[in-house]
Amino acid sequence: MTLVDTAPSTPGSAAPIQTRSERPTSFDPADFGTPSGREVNWKLSDTARLAPLFADEETSGAVEYDLSALEAAGVLVTGDDAARGEIFRPEDLPSAIAWKRSETGLHVRIPAGEVLSEPLIARLRGLGAGLHGNDHIVIEALPDSVATVVLDHSGTAALAQNVEIIVRDRATLTVITVQQWEDDAVHAAAHQAVVGERATLKHIVVSFGGGVVRVNPSVRLAGQGSETALYGLAFSDAGQHLESQVYLFHEGQDTKGDVLYKGALQGQGARTVWIGDVLIGPDATGTDSYEKNQNLVLTDGTRADSIPNLEIETGDIAGAGHASATGRFDDEQLFYLQARGITEETARRLVVAGFLMEIVQRIGIPELEERLAADIEAELARGAGLAPASKAGA
Amino acid sequence: MSTLEIRDLQVSIETDQGTKPILKGVDLTIESGGIHAIMGPNGSGKSTLAYTIAGHPRYNVDGGTITLDGEDVLAMSVDERARAGLFLAMQYPVEIPGVTVANFLRTAKTAIDGEAPAIRGWAKTVNEHMDQLRMDKSFSARNVNEGFSGGEKKRHEILQLELLKPRFAVLDETDSGLDVDALKIVSEGVNRAHETSDLGVLLITHYTRILRYIQPTHVHVFVNGRVAEEGGRELADRLEDEGYDRYLTAQA
Ligand SMILES: Nc1ncnc2c1ncn2[C@@H]1O[C@H](COP(=O)(O)OP(=O)(O)OP(=O)(O)O)[C@@H](O)[C@H]1O
Ligand SMILES: [Mg+2]
Numbered sequence: 001m002t003l004v005d006t007a008p009s010t011p012g013s014a015a016p017i018q019t020r021s022e023r024p025t026s027f028d029p030a031d032f033g034t035p036s037g038r039e040v041n042w043k044l045s046d047t048a049r050l051a052p053l054f055a056d057e058e059t060s061g062a063v064e065y066d067l068s069a070l071e072a073a074g075v076l077v078t079g080d081d082a083a084r085g086e087i088f089r090p091e092d093l094p095s096a097i098a099w100k101r102s103e104t105g106l107h108v109r110i111p112a113g114e115v116l117s118e119p120l121i122a123r124l125r126g127l128g129a130g131l132h133g134n135d136h137i138v139i140e141a142l143p144d145s146v147a148t149v150v151l152d153h154s155g156t157a158a159l160a161q162n163v164e165i166i167v168r169d170r171a172t173l174t175v176i177t178v179q180q181w182e183d184d185a186v187h188a189a190a191h192q193a194v195v196g197e198r199a200t201l202k203h204i205v206v207s208f209g210g211g212v213v214r215v216n217p218s219v220r221l222a223g224q225g226s227e228t229a230l231y232g233l234a235f236s237d238a239g240q241h242l243e244s245q246v247y248l249f250h251e252g253q254d255t256k257g258d259v260l261y262k263g264a265l266q267g268q269g270a271r272t273v274w275i276g277d278v279l280i281g282p283d284a285t286g287t288d289s290y291e292k293n294q295n296l297v298l299t300d301g302t303r304a305d306s307i308p309n310l311e312i313e314t315g316d317i318a319g320a321g322h323a324s325a326t327g328r329f330d331d332e333q334l335f336y337l338q339a340r341g342i343t344e345e346t347a348r349r350l351v352v353a354g355f356l357m358e359i360v361q362r363i364g365i366p367e368l369e370e371r372l373a374a375d376i377e378a379e380l381a382r383g384a385g386l387a388p389a390s391k392a393g394a
Numbered sequence: 395m396s397t398l399e400i401r402d403l404q405v406s407i408e409t410d411q412g413t414k415p416i417l418k419g420v421d422l423t424i425e426s427g428g429i430h431a432i433m434g435p436n437g438s439g440k441s442t443l444a445y446t447i448a449g450h451p452r453y454n455v456d457g458g459t460i461t462l463d464g465e466d467v468l469a470m471s472v473d474e475r476a477r478a479g480l481f482l483a484m485q486y487p488v489e490i491p492g493v494t495v496a497n498f499l500r501t502a503k504t505a506i507d508g509e510a511p512a513i514r515g516w517a518k519t520v521n522e523h524m525d526q527l528r529m530d531k532s533f534s535a536r537n538v539n540e541g542f543s544g545g546e547k548k549r550h551e552i553l554q555l556e557l558l559k560p561r562f563a564v565l566d567e568t569d570s571g572l573d574v575d576a577l578k579i580v581s582e583g584v585n586r587a588h589e590t591s592d593l594g595v596l597l598i599t600h601y602t603r604i605l606r607y608i609q610p611t612h613v614h615v616f617v618n619g620r621v622a623e624e625g626g627r628e629l630a631d632r633l634e635d636e637g638y639d640r641y642l643t644a645q646a
Contacts (some may be wrong), residue, residue, distance in 0.1 A: 331451065336488040336538075339448050340502035340554060341476035350501065354492030354537070361492065 025089035029056045029100060032093040041092060044273040044305050046241040049212045052132055052158040053094040053188050059101055062133030062157040066123035067106070073120055075108050075147075082107035084138050087166060087194045087220075094160035095190040101134035102162070108149055110173070112142035119148040119176075119365050126157025129184040136162040141171035141199075148174040148365060154209075156182040165193035167201045169223060174202040176363065180375065181210035183239070189215040197223030197252075204363060205232040205261075207242045208375055218247040221255035221284075230259045230291075232274075233359040233372075235379045236302070238267030245275040248291070250284040254318075259291035262359055264352055265302035266383040273305045280312045280320060288318040295326040296355050298348075299386045328389040348388065349380045396463050396479070398424045398447075398562045398594060403458035405439075405446050416442045418619035419458070422596075424562060429588065429595045431605060431630060434616030435638045440598045441485055443616075444566040447596075448482040449475050462562070477506055479561030483551035483568050485598075490538040495550070496520070498538045499557060506558050523556050526586075528579055544571035552583040562594040563587070569604040581607030602634045617641040 023041070026032065034054050035042040070076050082105055090096040110116065126133070139149050151163070167173045179187060187210055195201045207213045219228050234242040248257050263272040274293045295304035308322040329351060337347035353376050360372045405417035416439045424430055434440055446453045447460060449472040460467040462478055470478060490498070499520060504510045511519075524531060527549045539547050548568050555563055565584065569577055581604060587593045588608075597608060605627065613629040615622045615638070622641045623629065 332488045333490050335448075335450055335472060336484070336490065337498075337502075338472035339476055339482055339484075340498075340558065341473050341505035342501055343473050343505065344471070346501065346505070347473075350493050350498075351490065354490055357492035 023091050025091050026096060027085075027090060027099055029093055029096040032096055035093060041245065044275070045214060045243060046212045046271075049186055049241070050094070050188060050214065052186055053097070053160045055132065056097050056100070057132065059132045059134050060103055062127060062131035063135070063159060064125045064127055064155075065104060065106070066125070069121050070108060073116060073118075075110055075120060077107045077109045082138070084136055084164060086164070088136075088162060088164040088192045090162070091190065091218075094188040095162055098134040098160040098162045098190075099136050102136035103133065104135055104137070106135065107138040108140065110141040110145040110147040110171070113144045114142075114147070115145065116147040119150050119368065121150040121152055124151060124153045124159075126153070126155035126159065126181065126185055129156045129158075129182075131157050133157050133159045134161075135159070136164065138164045138166070139173070139175060140166040141168060141173040143168045143196075144170045146172045148176065150368065151175075151177040153177070153179050153181055153187065156185040158186040159188075161187065161189040163189060163191040165191060165201065165203075167193065167195045167199040167226075169196040170198050171196070172200045174204070174364070176204045176206065176368070177215060178372075179205075179207040179210050179213045179215070181213065183209065183211055185210040185213070187213045187215070191215065191217040193217070193219045193228075195219065195221050195223060195226040195228055198225040199223055200226070201228045203228065203230050204359070205244055206359075206372060207232075207234045207244075208379060210240065210242070212241045212243075214243040214245075216245040216247075218249075219257075220249045220251055221257060222251045224252045225254045226252060227256040228258070229362070230257070230261075231359050231362055232261035233356055234261070234263040234272050235356065235376065236263065236265045236270040236272050237379070237382060239269050241271045241273070243273035245273075246277065246291075248276075248278045248289070250278070250280045250287045250289060253284060254286035255284060256287075257289040257291070260359065261293045262356055263293075263295040263304060264298060264356060264379075265295065265304055266298035266386055268301040270299075270302040271304075274307070275305075276308045276322065278310045278320070278322065280310075280314060280317060282313045285314055285316040286318050287314075287320065289320045290322070292323040294324075294355075296352060297326065297328050297389045298352065298383060299389050345384070349377075352380060353377065396426045396561050396594065398480075399459075399461045400447075401459045403443070403446065403460065404456040405442055405453050406456055407442075407453055413454075415456070416619050417446065420620055422614065422621060424594045424596060426561065426592045426594050427588070428612065429597060429608060429610045430612045430614060431610040432596060432598045432614045432616050433600065433630065433633055435642070438616050439619045440616050441566055444482055444485075444564045444596070444598060447475075447480060447564055448472060473505065476558075476560070481555055481558060481560035481563040483548075483555060483563060483565045485566040485570070487539045487542075487547040487551055489540045491540055493538050494535055495538055496534040499554070502554065503557060520557065523553055527553055527583055529553065545573060545576045548572060548580055549576065549583075552580050556583055556587050559587070559591050560593065561591075562596070564596040564598070566598045567600065568597075569599050569601060577604060578607060584608055602630045605630055615641060
């Protein structure tokens with residue numbers, strides 16, 4: 001879609017990516033101060049509403065886990081076998097607390113060579129708005145395996161969550177996290193992944209529900225010939241703050257990265273934040289990398305922050321680029337549809353749904369695609385009575 | 395029997411340099427079954443006329459009327475015009491990411507007819523028409539006009555024309571960019587629509603070649619925002635030989 005290109009909406013832009021890769025990490029919450037909202041990784045965040053996740057306290061019972069699909073597939077490991085921290089390093093306070101206070105120690109391991117065509121869906125249901133939960137989940141795909149793991153969030157809670165993703169050599173792993181929380185949920189998730197030789201990670205963040213949702217995926221393409229596709233979809237309604245800080249590090253040779261995040265905003269105070277940092281390291285010759293964020297503003301009174309950063313430390317790459325666009329409806333698309341008899345309201349819905357379906361169409365799981373298509377329709381129905389964004393407000 | 399009547403139509407657009415008048419008093423009457431070719435130099439306002447009939451918001455109507463069987467077309471929204479039976483095959487069809495051709499066609503048909511088409515019969519009808527236009531079935535699952543070649547976009551426009559069955563169709567350079575075979579295929583589509591539903595056609599073109607396949611009942615020469623001359627088929631042949639010099643000097 002032809003969106004109006006706008007300059008990054010935040011003055012001063014983000015810190016250089018080097019700072020990002022050198023960001024302090026620690027397993028001890030005491031090493032992180034309580035975020036004030038001035039820190040580089042918090043300055044566009046809703047620290048006031050995320051505050052429950054800054055409390056380093058014993059937690060239990062905030063979230064109910066339905067792991068039956070994973071149990072049936074025999075992919076859960078327990079006890080000494082369920083090691084964590086091989087690649088994960090907490091980068092902020094909620095993440096360090098989630099590490100320390102993790103309740104389930106959930107560890108998913110796809111056996112070597114195993115090809116699982118059915119998606120493995122873990123259902124996480126928040127049991128109450130005031131309840132604080134902490135968890136650290138490991139998802140590990142052994143060499144030559146193929147699998148899809150879905151973390152499906154609903155209900156409400158205040159959840160700090162770490163997801164440690166290890167894609168061993170030649171494995172193909174898809175991780176999808178769906179946030180279909182109730183309006184008062186608060187969720188901060190740190191996903192950290194390492195991808196091995198000729199392995200592939202497809203990572204998809206879908207945020208529809210929740211008051212404040214911050215899912216920050218960080219992916220290191222370590223192995224030669226490794227690939228990743230990082231996709232995101234956010235539909236922010238009045239009062240929602242949906243955020244993703246994406247970090248993609250091309251470390252090995254001949255790696256390929258494709259980052260595409262899309263957002264739609266409707267209603268007073270609807271907010272999205274996207275920061276996309278791509279670092280092409282000194283040894284990452286032959287890198288092919290592209291990142292893009294597009295936001296569609298459906299009504300006035302919304303705000304989309306979009307900050308792409310690309311840093312290249314080697315001269316010998318195959319290609320790299322980035323793009324960011326935030327805008328209102330494309331009048332030509334609406335005209336085309338209306339010229340076929342479709343009412344303006346239906347035309348708007350088709351265009352927005354289409355804009356977001358571009359991500360859904362890349363998921364590759366028909367049942368999940370159908371559900372998300374229905375969720376998008378439901379979101380659009382919620383916005384049916386709202387006045388469309390004015391041209392000047394684009 | 396329907397009549398689309400354009401009287402003294404004056405249209406301008408807003409540009410960075412201010413308001414620019416483009417149509418300067420267009421008179422044109424098309425009846426059901428009539429095939430009117432409009433030929434004229436680049437920039438003379440042909441697409442402007444086409445978009446104004448369809449109701450594109452960019453164009454300001456400063457004077458004159460457009461009526462369909464006496465109904466005021468200019469008072470209708472874009473979608474109302476389409477539902478009233480007007481169709482525009484665009485010179486540059488628009489891409490719509492994430493919306494499949496199948497979904498788009500069904501939604502448009504439902505809007506035009508006021509009810510959803512029967513699922514089974516509809517799929518069959520769409521497939522038949524795609525066959526006739528030599529469009530591969532895989533187009534149904536593709537997003538509207540996304541990645542279509544120039545010629546594929548034009549076939550897709552004619553597919554819509556055949557499926558939506560309007561009373562009047564404006565074809566804005568539908569023949570441009572078509573190879574010889576595609577020109578024939580697309581022309582046959584227009585002729586089918588003409589025969590089956592007594593379609594009235596406003597055919598904007600730069601070339602007489604399409605007029606070998608689609609026989610015009612009238613030819614209008616469009617120069618500097620108005621109709622400079624009208625005639626039959628022979629006028630088109632004369633334009634092919636002589637060009638527009640005659641009109642441009644007369645105007646200067
Ligand atoms: N956005 C615009 N800004 C400035 N001028 C415009 C704009 N749109 C149209 N025009 C001008 O209006 C005039 C008529 O354009 P129009 O597209 O109707 O011509 P046309 O007869 O269809 O030409 P062609 O044969 O090249 O398709 C041209 O001079 C064109 O430059
Ligand atoms: Mg034109």
